Amino acid sequence: MLTTNINNDFKVISNRRLTHKTWVMTLGGDTRAITAPGQFVNVAIPGKYLRRPISICDYSHERGELVLLYDVVGEGTEAMSLMAPGTTVNLLTGLGNGFSTDPSHDHPLLLGGGIGCAPLLNLARRLRTMGKSPVAVLGYNTAADSFGMERWFEEIGVEAFIATVDGSLGTKGFVTDVIREKGLPGDYFHACGPMPMLRALCTGLDIPGEVSIESRMGCGFGACVCCSVETANGAKRICKDGPVFRKEELIWK
Amino acid sequence: MDKSPLSVTLSGVTLQNPVVPASGCFGFGYGMAEFYDIDILGSISFKGTTRDARFGNPLPRVAECSAGLINSVGLQNPGIDAVIAEELPKMREVFHQPIIANISGFSIDEYVECCSKIDGEDQVAIIELNVSCPNVHGGGMSFGTCCESVSEVVKEVKRVITKPLYVKLTPNVTDIVAIGRSAVEAGADGLCLINTMLGMRIDLKRRQPVIANRMGGFSGPAVFPVAVRMVNQVAHACGVPVIGCGGVSTAADVIEMMMAGATAVEVGAANLINPYACKEIVEGLPAEMHRLGIDNLTDIIGIV
Structure with missing residues (x-):
């Protein structure tokens, strides 16, 4: 208990x-x-x-x-x-379970889309205290959606790049375009953002990683099973067994 | 030994208090045991169980309402054999009170098979039959909306079980008393009511139902007055113990439900917004009884 x-x-x-x-x-x-x-x-x-x-x-x-x-x-x-x-x-x-902080990964990529950037800040702080060298990539639709989070990452010594779909700020395109353009080294990725972005990362990045997903929830602590998702390991509750799932657990239909 | 002022008896099954988490709002209990010692509860009605494992309905399964919510989970459960092999052993580790087994089915055969299997489990004291499922052999109409189908399923299940059978009635009918009477005449030992009321919400921006399955079961404090009224009508008309259910959120609600005619009270939606809801209700009952001059809860059952 x-x-x-x-x-x-x-x-x-x-x-x-x-x-x-x-x-x-x-x-x-x-x-x-x-x-x-x-x-x-x-x-x-x-x-x-x-x-x-x-x-x-x-x-x-x-x-x-x-x-x-x-x-x-x-x-x-x-x-x-x-x-x-x-x-x-x-x-x-x-x-919820939260992100894993596996000590075997030295160069984690923190990939956020829109409001999905939020939980990556404390993760970055935790990874820094573990002596890791995380790099953040923050994606938005347009410059007006960016809330200046790159500065919060920089305050804790984590470099943060920005991508916008319309090119009004940072790299034009998606977080994957930044990874490619900057040649960011990464041995693991932690991501949170809209489902199309997470799908692209889970099916496109050839490094191991995990993503945080969301859904309408009833209770938030596993009692009502209103937020179940079918995974490679059977039905899981996003609120209790997630919200973070390893990329190979999720089924992208 | 003096009887506890909180204890109640359902068809020979004594509960230390009348507070029972309702099916579908508490899983198989062990997850909630992370939050408090669930052995303080009177019983637990476990997650609705069917013959086969079911994933249930697509998301979203839940919608906000004034003083309540709509859910359409679609009976997600691991199936009766996995419940017996995996869920009940985990439940028994943390819960040592009588268990209410909530059984669902889409055919008479399925109800009979599931009830027969769960009847053999020692800690299961009462079988609660969810008759709100559609009868796949009856044109998809819910078993619980017609006297004949309720009567038939109760008779067939009673043939194969030894434990008391409580039928959980749907409120989505024109005359719940008639349905309750049919269940009792067919052999039901008790009744539980109400299940959720069919409801719907629409996302105005998307111009689509909020719930992927379009509609779902409405529950929460908004349905409490309906539940009290139906419990009152059924308890006085049917002559068997009633488990009252629907929007109960406080110790005072438990007492109101009991005055209406309930012997025990299930708590559903309240658990979902506060995991400690049932604990707070159990702990709040003595003070509420004192305030209202109630010595024993059994004294107030059906006094209104």
Whole structure:
């Protein structure tokens, strides 16, 4: 049994807009149930029945803080954007398996698409403390979608490249174009982003890797099986057995 | 030994308290045992089990609603043989109370085969028959929406089992009392109600149903008043113990359901937004009973 309660009240420390759709929220509270980068929290939204699963961008047990990056895409995330500093928010924390940090890979590639860049930041921090040399590639549709995350990576000593589909910022094209153009060495990849991007990476990159996927969820902790995916190892719950799966586990039809 | 003020008895099966996680909201219990000691629960109605393994429906399977949710999981389960060989042993490691086995089927033969197999499992104390599945030999109509098909499936299952049989009734009918009476006349030892109400949500931007299967089962606090009303009607008309289910979220809801006529109470959707929901309800019952001047929960069953 877990010794930490995963259901905790947090206080909003800050909540600000980064782009036309992306926001960043910092919360203070008991983070102890979080054990790995790539885990997520399930946010209780006043007036909504179901919680909203949001990946953890960064956290610190010492400070008792966590950072969430989120796109406003519907009523739930719209309500999140209206939460002022000091607001109490109930979270289920430390959900999902998170990214692996296998010590045998020295040059991990961190590949993000849009809001999927979020969970790669804490992963980069963890890999740096392990003495690894990760490189990040952040993909967006257009310059207006970029929320300046490359600077956050650079602050922890991780080089970050940008790709935009329309070429308005960084390399024109996809994250794979950056890898090719820059000749980035990588012995493993960790990715999070839209499914077409993850499909391209899992079926196109010839290095081992893992991807974090998302879905509408009921509970977020494995009870309702509303987010099952068929894998090479049978039905898996995205919320509990994932959200991170090794590339060979996923079936791309 | 003095009887615990919280204990209740369903057809000879004594539960230490009336709080039972509903089928499909608690798996086989062992996953939830990561969060608290689930031995404090009265029982667990395990994940709806069919003869063969089923992946279930495509995603999305869940939709937000006011005070509730719609789900259309499609009876994902590993099949009765794997449940007996793999799930029940894991469940027994962390749960030592009587188990309610929720069995589903798409034909009479499937119900009979599954019930006969699960009846032999020691810790299974009650078999709960989910009759909300479509009858593939009956034009796809749900078994539970017609007195004749409910009666037929209950009679056939009763022939092969020794444990008490509770029929879980669907509320998507014109007269739930008539269906309940048919089940009891066919030999059901008790009734459980209500299953989810059929509902639908539409994604306005995509102009498509939110749920891939178009519609699904609506549950949560929004259905609680409907459930209380149906439990009240059925409990007073049918003369067998009733397990009340539908939108129960608090200890006060448990007491309301029992006053309506329920002997035990299942908790479904509440577990999905708070994994500690059933623990909080069990722990909250003594204070709620004290507040309302209730000495023993059995004193209030069906008093309204």
